[in-house]
Amino acid sequence: xxxxxxxxxxxxxxxxxxxxxxxxxxxxxxxxxxxxxxxxxxxxxxxxxxxxxxxxxxxxxxxxxxxxxxxxxxxxxxxxxxxxxxxxxxxxxxxxxxxxxxxxxxxxxxxxx
Amino acid sequence: xxxxxxxxxxxxxxxxxxxxxxxxxxxxxxxxxxxxxxxxxxxxxxxxxxxxxxxxxxxxxxxxxxxxxxxxxxxxxxxxxxxxxxxxxxxxxxxxxxxxxxxxxxxxxxxxxxxxxxxxxxxxxxxxxxxxxxxxxxxxxxxxxxxxxxxxxxxxxxxxxxxxxxxxxxxxxxxxxxxxxxxxxxxxxxxxxxxxxxxxxxxxxxxxxxxxxxxxxxxxxxxxxxxx
Numbered sequence: 001x002x003x004x005x006x007x008x009x010x011x012x013x014x015x016x017x018x019x020x021x022x023x024x025x026x027x028x029x030x031x032x033x034x035x036x037x038x039x040x041x042x043x044x045x046x047x048x049x050x051x052x053x054x055x056x057x058x059x060x061x062x063x064x065x066x067x068x069x070x071x072x073x074x075x076x077x078x079x080x081x082x083x084x085x086x087x088x089x090x091x092x093x094x095x096x097x098x099x100x101x102x103x104x105x106x107x108x109x110x111x112x113x
Numbered sequence: 114x115x116x117x118x119x120x121x122x123x124x125x126x127x128x129x130x131x132x133x134x135x136x137x138x139x140x141x142x143x144x145x146x147x148x149x150x151x152x153x154x155x156x157x158x159x160x161x162x163x164x165x166x167x168x169x170x171x172x173x174x175x176x177x178x179x180x181x182x183x184x185x186x187x188x189x190x191x192x193x194x195x196x197x198x199x200x201x202x203x204x205x206x207x208x209x210x211x212x213x214x215x216x217x218x219x220x221x222x223x224x225x226x227x228x229x230x231x232x233x234x235x236x237x238x239x240x241x242x243x244x245x246x247x248x249x250x251x252x253x254x255x256x257x258x259x260x261x262x263x264x265x266x267x268x269x270x271x272x273x274x275x276x277x278x279x280x281x282x283x284x285x286x287x288x289x290x291x292x293x294x295x296x297x298x299x300x301x302x303x304x305x306x307x308x309x310x311x312x313x314x315x316x317x318x319x320x321x322x323x324x325x326x327x328x329x330x331x332x333x334x335x336x337x338x339x340x341x
Contacts, residue, residue: 029203046299058308095133
């Protein structure tokens, strides 16, 4: 990637990111929001995190190219993380256990196959 | 002047994110070095763009031979979800404090949003606390990226394993939400929205569209519950 290509990608992405991050905070800041709007804003976290999880796990291209044991690794590791999350509510434990399970499964699949 | 106890509380809240960003950031730096970026360019990205998903996308799409204009459009679409975070956090950004609010808003990520929102709702969490969480997290991300790009030739971490750290964080944040009927509907509808978007080829805006669909469905349910 040349400097000019980098600067184009960097500048546009950084600018759109800054606008998306800052504008809503200042547009809604210091305003008494109606009850219905506050209620709606409360649904952002569950909706956004569910969307992020599914976006990470669901890959139609990978599924279309063929399902094998490797396809199930992220799903199995995610199920384990769900259990850890419900039990501990700890981000750190979720990362440690999740990565460990994922890595072990990656090593185990060739042995099974 | 920031009190030591404020900084300590923020560091404690930020530690899990910092650990996750170290795991995620090093392979991101390695990937960036494969696209031909140097340490200065990666530093600029981490400080002024500061987006894990975005930086991974740029490197992956560049290596796949996708033109810069398409990269910029896709990354910008994925980052529109940040508008939802800003809208949700605006009520905690305080009266006045424009510079601090700007710094806070400009450094929000998926992970720090979840942590700060949880602390704000529990009370006893200030805009200074939240901004420090963001800055500690960004420091970790930046450091990891630069380490990755400098040591790219020597270090090797499977990208799939590293990126799962981010998924684990999102799962934890999702299952830390209150299990009300409306929240469950928000999550399920958002998930369905993302799947449908990706199946019809709308991968770029899938997160944003899915999340908005989830919010609308949960809101509709809460309106029905309110009237009963």
